Amino acid sequence: MKTLILSDIHANLIALETVWKREGDADLILCAGDIVDYGPHPAECVEWMMEKRALAVRGNHDELVVSAWEDPGAHEPETWRTDNAAKLGPRHVDYLKKLPLRRVVDLEGIPHGLTHAYQGYEIIRSLEEFHRFSGERFGRPLHRMIFGHTHRRAITHLSDEDCWMNPGSVSYRRPDEHWRGAHYVLIQDGTISLRALPYPTEALHREVLAASVCPREKEVTAPWWFPEDSPLKA
Numbered sequence: 642m643k644t645l646i647l648s649d650i651h652a653n654l655i656a657l658e659t660v661w662k663r664e665g666d667a668d669l670i671l672c673a674g675d676i677v678d679y680g681p682h683p684a685e686c687v688e689w690m691m692e693k694r695a696l697a698v699r700g701n702h703d704e705l706v707v708s709a710w711e712d713p714g715a716h717e718p719e720t721w722r723t724d725n726a727a728k729l730g731p732r733h734v735d736y737l738k739k740l741p742l743r744r745v746v747d748l749e750g751i752p753h754g755l756t757h758a759y760q761g762y763e764i765i766r767s768l769e770e771f772h773r774f775s776g777e778r779f780g781r782p783l784h785r786m787i788f789g790h791t792h793r794r795a796i797t798h799l800s801d802e803d804c805w806m807n808p809g810s811v812s813y814r815r816p817d818e819h820w821r822g823a824h825y826v827l828i829q830d831g832t833i834s835l836r837a838l839p840y841p842t843e844a845l846h847r848e849v850l851a852a853s854v855c856p857r858e859k860e861v862t863a864p865w866w867f868p869e870d871s872p873l874k875a
């Protein structure tokens with residue numbers, strides 16, 4: 642049994658396809674949210690999740706793009722949010738809206754709680770907090786939880802059997818991490834493994850430069866995807 646755990650794809654089909662080229666024999670795909678926003682391929686990434694029957698949860702950026710689709714006038718124009726909303730059709734929005742905020746998935750006989758975030762960018766440091774949060778979020782004590790949101794990959798054991806993990810972002814790193822490839826997790830025959838793959842950023846860079854978003858929004862993504870010599874690199 643091979644489970645591919647993804648998170649924070651952020652409308653980056655090039656990174657997603659690169660991971661799939663390597664891990665396409667996975668039996669099951671989980672996604673901890675943020676399928677869209679900040680990238681040029683929101684509809685393609687939603688289609689991918691639908692087609693692969695990934696078990697996903699909704700992230701804060703999925704909610705923001707849905708809200709921009711439903712009420713474009715309430716959002717600042719020429720942002721990734723409005724760009725992504727304009728690229729989605731009703732069935733993509735319906736898919737994002739129906740994603741649950743939490744779900745429990747049985748992996749190799751162990752129930753895993755999947756949800757986008759713990760508390761903002763905080764992480765769970767104690768076993769007591771782990772059990773309290775799992776009871777509160779999933780309605781029962783769990784030994785395993787999976788988060789996204791921080792874009793920081795980690796496997797944290799709080800006891801021999803209790804652990805939370807974060808696959809990191811398929812799409813981009815935080816500004817202090819200079820390596821720009823895709824991060825994800827595999828669980829295969831009981832072993833949890835943090836994986837990283839480089840992906841070609843040149844095509845993505847060209848699409849971002851051509852996107853209908855204002856320069857300030859493009860600059861936000863500069864440390865993530867742009868080559869070192871890009872004029873937009875901060």
Ligand SMILES: [Mn+2]
Pocket residue numbers: 649675702790792
């Ligand atoms: Mn995110």
